[in-house]
Amino acid sequence: MKVLAIEKEVPGTKPEDFISHLKAEATRVWELYQSGHIRELYFRQEKNEAVLILECADSDEAQQLLGSLPLVQEGLISFEVIPLIPYPGFERLFEK
DSSP states (O other): OEEEEEEEEOTTOOHHHHGGGHHHHHHHHHHHHHTTSEEEEEEOSSSSOEEEEEEOSSHHHHHHHHTTSHHHHTTSEEEEEEEOOOOOGGGGGGOO
C-alpha cells in the first residue's frame, strides 16, 4: 500500500533544536529508502518540511517506521499519514 506522509514541525521548536539530530535522521531515512519503504522523498517548496511516499503493508506500519526517525523520537516533528488507493476514475472510460 502506498502511504503519503506529510511532516509537521512540533510548535515551539527552533531550528537549532534539530542540528544535533540531522545526521542520524539522514542515516535512518537512507536505511528506509534502501529497504524500499521510502519510495519518494521531497521537501515542500515554501518550508523545510518533508513529504514522503512510503510503501507499507498499512498505515500502522507506516506510523511505526516514521516513529523510528530520530526527529520523531526527539519530539521535534510528527507526520500526517494518509493511506492512498489507486485512482478509479479511468474505469469510466471503458464502461459499456
